[in-house]
Amino acid sequence: MKLLIAGAGGHGRVVADAALSSGRFSQVAFLDDGYPSLNIREGWPLLGKLESMSSFLGEYTMLVTAFGDATFRLKVLTRALELGYVCPSIVHPAAVVSRHAFIGAGSVLFAGSVVNVGAEIGRGCIVNTGATVDHDSRLDEGVHICPGAHLAGNVKVGARSWFGVGAAARQGVSIGADVMIGAGAVVVADVPAGKTFVGVPARELIK
Ligand SMILES: CC(C)(COP(=O)(O)OP(=O)(O)OC[C@H]1O[C@@H](n2cnc3c(N)ncnc32)[C@H](O)[C@@H]1OP(=O)(O)O)[C@@H](O)C(=O)NCCC(=O)NCCS
Known part of the structure; x- marks a missing residue:
């Protein structure tokens, strides 16, 4: 199963590592406003900015938000759920x-x-x-x-x-x-x- 992670900072990378370690997900990819210049050390793909979230629906059904700021984390989570993503724990x-x-x-x-x-x-x-x-x-x-x-x-x-x-x-x-x-x-x-x-x-x- 594939997982899209919104937020590619340190916290997002720990989320990716946990998701892959869990065995529940075989692939992760990120959305982050640092696209396209942000380099993710582990080589996980960065697909686009947050505004492009809707365009990955279908290819990805699951999304988690990984921002330290709680208000922003919840705002993006709400948007993802409205768009129809499943937001797993x-x-x-x-x-x-x-x-x-x-x-x-x-x-x-x-x-x-x-x-x-x-x-x-x-x-x-x-x-x-x-x-x-x-x-x-x-x-x-x-x-x-x-x-x-x-x-x-x-x-x-x-x-x-x-x-x-x-x-x-x-x-x-x-x-x-x-x-x-x-x-x-x-x-x-x-x-x-x-x-x-x-x-x-x-x-x-x-x-
Ligand atoms: C409490 C906290 C939010 C305060 O941050 P801040 O508003 O930027 O405060 P400052 O660093 O300017 O410190 C103000 C005063 O509080 C003291 N202080 C700050 N954090 C303190 C803490 N955790 N315990 C005791 N005193 C603390 C400072 O020594 C300073 O005292 P002084 O005025 O006598 O010099 C912050 O220090 C903190 O502990 N954050 C938690 C960080 C964390 O857990 N990160 C995990 C990320 S996964």
Whole structure:
């Protein structure tokens, strides 16, 4: 099966690697606004700019979006679904995912990640390398759990929020939408929408 990946940056290349490693896809190709000059180190083909997405429908039926910016990732995902692409989730074979977890359209789970029983991952989410999402936690659309970050059980993370590299959250906390949790933070209480929290225990970053 062939997979089209929108976004050919570092994150997109990790998505490609996970997709091919999963054995579910035999070929990947990219769309990126860096076309035609962008050179993809691994030699995977770059077919065109994002605006050409509709012209590959048919030759490709499956597409995932691979942009770090959550709003943009979700915008392109919505467009792809409207056009009629199937947006699969991509799960690296070294990820451990409970059969009782829900993974939304276009979400990606990288090597070493763990998604435990009863967890719900919304569409367009990233559970990055070595990150864990424990039982009954819920990620709304576009959430990014960065490498090596850990959510204990029953944690809720609102749409488009970033949970920084190596950060952790105590069980049961709720994190609002559009939140940034800094690298290495430990979240021990609820975090309101739109805020940046850092440190141990995590406190609002006020600049
Ligand atoms: C929290 C964060 C978003 C703040 O970024 P920023 O708004 O650009 O902030 P600055 O770098 O200007 O730092 C502002 C202050 O916060 C402090 N700070 C920044 N990040 C911090 C963190 N993670 N923990 C504790 N303090 C932090 C800085 O030391 C600085 O303090 P000072 O004013 O006393 O010098 C960012 O540092 C961060 O941690 N991002 C997560 C990155 C990540 O996980 N990437 C993974 C990609 S896959």
